[in-house]
Amino acid sequence: MSSNQVTIVGGGLVGAAIAYGAARRGLSVRVLDQGDTAFRASRGNFGLVWLSSKGGGMPEYARWTREAVGLWGGLHQELLDLTGVDSGLVQQGGFWLGFSDEEVQKRADLLAKIDREAGGIPFRMMEPAEIQQYLPDIGPKVAGGSWGAHDGMANPLFLLRALHSGLKKCGADIITGVDITAIEHDAAAGRFTARSRDGQSWISDRIVIAAGLGVSDLAGQIGIHAPVVTTRGQVLITERLKPFMDYPTNKARQTTEGTVQIGSTTEDVGLDDGTTVDKIEWLARRAVDTFPHLAHARLVRAWGALRPLTPDGYPIYQESETCPGGFAVVCHSGVTLAAIHANILGPWMGGLTDAPAGVARFRGSRFLGKNTRYASDH
Amino acid sequence: MTTETLFSIPASAGQKMVRIEFEGETFQVPEGISVAAALLSNGRGAFRTSIVGGAPRAPYCMMGICFECLVEIDGIPARQGCMTPVRNGMIIRRQPGAPSLKALASGGRNEH
Numbered sequence: 054m055s056s057n058q059v060t061i062v063g064g065g066l067v068g069a070a071i072a073y074g075a076a077r078r079g080l081s082v083r084v085l086d087q088g089d090t091a092f093r094a095s096r097g098n099f100g101l102v103w104l105s106s107k108g109g110g111m112p113e114y115a116r117w118t119r120e121a122v123g124l125w126g127g128l129h130q131e132l133l134d135l136t137g138v139d140s141g142l143v144q145q146g147g148f149w150l151g152f153s154d155e156e157v158q159k160r161a162d163l164l165a166k167i168d169r170e171a172g173g174i175p176f177r178m179m180e181p182a183e184i185q186q187y188l189p190d191i192g193p194k195v196a197g198g199s200w201g202a203h204d205g206m207a208n209p210l211f212l213l214r215a216l217h218s219g220l221k222k223c224g225a226d227i228i229t230g231v232d233i234t235a236i237e238h239d240a241a242a243g244r245f246t247a248r249s250r251d252g253q254s255w256i257s258d259r260i261v262i263a264a265g266l267g268v269s270d271l272a273g274q275i276g277i278h279a280p281v282v283t284t285r286g287q288v289l290i291t292e293r294l295k296p297f298m299d300y301p302t303n304k305a306r307q308t309t310e311g312t313v314q315i316g317s318t319t320e321d322v323g324l325d326d327g328t329t330v331d332k333i334e335w336l337a338r339r340a341v342d343t344f345p346h347l348a349h350a351r352l353v354r355a356w357g358a359l360r361p362l363t364p365d366g367y368p369i370y371q372e373s374e375t376c377p378g379g380f381a382v383v384c385h386s387g388v389t390l391a392a393i394h395a396n397i398l399g400p401w402m403g404g405l406t407d408a409p410a411g412v413a414r415f416r417g418s419r420f421l422g423k424n425t426r427y428a429s430d431h
Numbered sequence: 432m433t434t435e436t437l438f439s440i441p442a443s444a445g446q447k448m449v450r451i452e453f454e455g456e457t458f459q460v461p462e463g464i465s466v467a468a469a470l471l472s473n474g475r476g477a478f479r480t481s482i483v484g485g486a487p488r489a490p491y492c493m494m495g496i497c498f499e500c501l502v503e504i505d506g507i508p509a510r511q512g513c514m515t516p517v518r519n520g521m522i523i524r525r526q527p528g529a530p531s532l533k534a535l536a537s538g539g540r541n542e543h
Contacts, residue, residue, distance in 0.1 A: 294531065346535070
């Protein structure tokens with residue numbers, strides 16, 4: 054065993070990005086992944102690489118996201134060169150579109166507040182006539198919108214594949230089909246043992262729990278308070294169409310393959326990842342109100358997926374105080390934050406660098422106060 | 432391009448036949464089979480061109496999943512050939528790449 058064996062519990066977008074960041078800096082990395090029986094939040098990610106409006110209630114999160122989107126181009130190119138897998142990054146700006154003047158004004162106020170508090174997050178509000186110069190097919194119900202030059206999109210599934218492929222190229226062990234149920238810490242030896250339901254175990258110097266909906270229980274075993282809630286997102290996808298939408302929007306985006314992805318809902322329904330007719334109808338109506346011609350496109354699929362979230366919507370990144378070398382991560386935005394997870398969290402959690410500046414703001418202990426109140430920001 | 436067929440449909444006594452047209456050619460095919468089966472059994476494999484790379488594509492799954500068999504049927508682009516039964520007088524054309532949303536909205540014709 055090397056002196057810096059790192060185990061990552063969870064091989065989804067979050068765990069794979071952190072693992073990749075550690076592995077490519079030469080650490081010995083092992084990923085324990087539940088496999089395709091897991092809820093796999095990456096399936097429900099809408100694929101936006103998005104900064105605008107993030108962190109309205111926490112400027113540190115706005116700055117963290119700003120740094121993340123700035124690093125994305127580098128991660129995309131690095132993965133492409135290393136693995137040949139194209140994560141589909143297009144970062145040429147994006148639109149939020151609103152249906153009422155009131156909604157548009159609220160948006161303008163929010164973006165101004167974030168730029169004022171966090172700094173360096175410019176935006177531009179546009180009237181429909183100006184939006185039409187970028188998105189000619191918007192309909193008369195669009196009352197206005199905001200433009201973020203730093204916004205864009207990627208393909209969540211290709212990103213996940215690129216990260217897994219990159220991990221293998223860097224010599225990491227990816228062990229799939231294991232359900233980790235227990236983590237033990239040997240304080241004297243400074244080692245962690247991860248045990249699976251089927252009786253296997255793995256020993257390492259460091260452990261990162263990035264198991265999505267499964268984080269809370271495992272994090273608790275190493276003394277980290279990491280509450281996780283879940284939201285369901287339903288997404289629709291159309292047949293492939295000739296390119297007509299040059300920029301992603303908050304209601305629909307056209308993928309590089311030509312399909313239009315329409316999304317998404319945010320529903321509190323427990324562990325049910327199904328679809329419902331009323332939500333499909335709501336999503337379709339909203340998309341047609343935005344781009345009326347979409348009424349003539351055929352839908353080919355609808356699906357639901359569960360995504361983990363903390364009670365205030367911001368991530369948890371925390372090292373255990375009682376079991377040093379043990380970390381927990383809960384994060385909703387596995388695509389947007391992929392590059393910062395790889396470049397900053399990977400080396401930190403792998404033991405190569407000190408805690409990133411400001412990361413203490415993301416401790417799970419912020420939820421511990423008996424009278425803590427928070428509003429979800431997602 | 433070869434038109435020798437790899438597929439055939441067993442003849443059955445009393446089978447009713449219908450007439451379809453594909454890219455200007457006329458075929459007599461058994462009533463009730465799918466457009467994809469009708470074209471394949473007549474040696475017509477290239478149904479459409481790929482949206483991303485432009486390469487010719489042929490049916491693959493024959494059960495509505497893969498969307499490789501898209502053709503234009505009676506002026507409506509991007510129909511699934513394997514899920515559409517033949518009908519007498521049907522006019523079928525290749526599907527060149529993806530349909531445009533504007534074309535779908537204005538009656539649905541491909542720009543051939």
